[in-house]
Amino acid sequence: MIKFLDLQKQYKSIKKEIDTKIFEVIEKSAFVGGEYLTSFEEEFASYCDAKYCIGVGNGTDALEIALWSLDLPKGSEVLVPANTFIATSEAVSRNNLKIKFVDCDENYQISPLSIEKNITKETSAIVVVHLYGHPANMDKILPLIKKHNLKLVEDCAQAHGAKYKNKKVGSFGDIATFSFYPGKNLGAYGDGGAIITNNQELANKCRMYANHGRSSKYGHEFEGVNSRLDSIQAVVLSVKLKYLDNWIKRRQEVANLYLDKLEKIENISLPKVNKDTQPVWHLFVIKVKNRDSLKEKLQKEGIQSGIHYPTALPKLKAYEYLFDEEYLSYKACNEDSLLLSLPMGEHLENKEIDYVVEVLRKNFI
Ligand SMILES: Cc1ncc(COP(=O)(O)O)c(C=O)c1O
Structure with missing residues (x-):
């Protein structure tokens, strides 16, 4: 059988390192937060050439939290490609924003022409997806973002490490998101996701929102969600990132x-x-x-x-x-x-x- 994807073969090739790190987490009972998560966040930020990385529960939450942090006008329109996984558009609705689908080009990436056609006075942001691991056409998209003063979220769930003009995806917009679903190019042993940004304010907002709006153990500045990348996933991802x-x-x-x-x-x-x-x-x-x-x-x-x-x-x-x-x-x-x-x-x-x-x-x- 020629497998579409072979996670067992991959595991066998790194089994010793993975097993050692997972048992280390269990022995220390360091399951949530702490050094393993921080290390992975730093390693992944550095891999993506980003200043900040926040580990979260999955790529869907990452999108929802990233969009939330942008504080877009309630009910405004967010452009989303017609060809992607539903998580991309779900995040828009879950923020009480309006989805506006845009067409794709001949390579099935979001089409800059269709973006241009669909921008209205109500448009506040675009979620670009680097679909199938191919970078979207940033040279054509970035001027539109600038011209219409829009926010840009990059959904990099399928594109860890992809480059456009030698620059890693995730570094073109205000904020970017990743999925570490097991079948992704960088996959955890369960669900996982991350948000990256160079904007400290957005990073702080996302970190708090993903953790019940916390500023201290029982200090909550606002209501948030519980969306965390746990330590077992963090060590698996640290090993695999190498x-x-x-x-x-x-x-x-x-x-x-x-x-x-x-x-x-x-x-x-x-x-x-x-x-x-x-x-x-x-x-x-x-x-x-x-x-x-x-x-x-x-x-x-x-x-x-x-x-x-x-x-x-x-x-x-x-x-x-x-x-x-x-x-x-x-x-x-x-x-x-x-x-x-x-x-x-x-x-x-x-x-x-x-x-x-x-x-x-x-x-x-
Ligand atoms: C383009 C895209 N965005 C978002 C997601 C959501 O990621 P997750 O499954 O980790 O929630 C996926 C995962 O399939 C995806 O392919």
């Missing part, structure tokens, strides 16, 4: 092999690497017309694959209330060409990639 760049390098090699070997197959549309970007290939997403039957054939030949995402957000039942005719024409909603995610990760060996390519070729030529 390997992340090597894992990313292997993902880039795997992507280059796919790109090279699949190039000549006519009916497969391949992901593009935009100029000045260093994607981290959280997912390798191709576009094909016969997606569902192809997925079944791959499964029969022992190859796992995924779909990210089967339904664009504006078409979900959850967003029926936002219905807008124009959403039906959005690229992410266009069901002519369908997205299929091939196995991707540092676990893949060259001969496994060759096998995936061979099976795809057999189905198209």
Whole structure:
């Protein structure tokens, strides 16, 4: 079986270090807060070239808390890409703000043209998602942010370590968020997330909000939430962070092999690497017309694959209330060409990639 993702293989490769650190936390009963969390927060801030990092319970909370910290006008509009995971838009509604979906470009990233078209007097912020590990087009987005005096949140849940013009994602906006869900490029052994920023005031607000609005043990300046990255997750992430760049390098090699070997197959549309970007290939997403039957054939030949995402957000039942005719024409909603995610990760060996390519070729030529 060619696995879509192989967390067991990854664990085996770092088992000794992981086990030692987890038992250290248990032996010290240092489960919540304290030195292990602080160390990881410092290491991750440094990895992202950010001043501050706040560990939180998951990537969804990270988005909600980050948006909350910006103190946007109640009921104002926040632009969100149509092609992402629902967590991105949920965070907007949970802050009593209005979701406005924007279209994606040919590479399924948020489209600067669509952003421009959708900005109104009511718009207060944009949540940019560096989807599939590809940096969004910041050169086109940043001038719009400046021109319209908007706030920028970067959802980096799928893009730890990705670079745009040699600068890490998460350093372009006011604040950025990460998910450490186990399947992410940097994944915990449970849920986890983080917020990064260079703005001390925002960092302090987020830290307090994520911890019941606390300024001292029983001093609460305001009501917040309980959203913490626990110490067991923090040590797992500290160990894995040391390997992340090597894992990313292997993902880039795997992507280059796919790109090279699949190039000549006519009916497969391949992901593009935009100029000045260093994607981290959280997912390798191709576009094909016969997606569902192809997925079944791959499964029969022992190859796992995924779909990210089967339904664009504006078409979900959850967003029926936002219905807008124009959403039906959005690229992410266009069901002519369908997205299929091939196995991707540092676990893949060259001969496994060759096998995936061979099976795809057999189905198209
Ligand atoms: C783009 C994006 N944003 C946010 C999230 C939410 O992260 P979490 O699952 O850690 O809450 C995810 C996770 O799937 C994601 O892919």
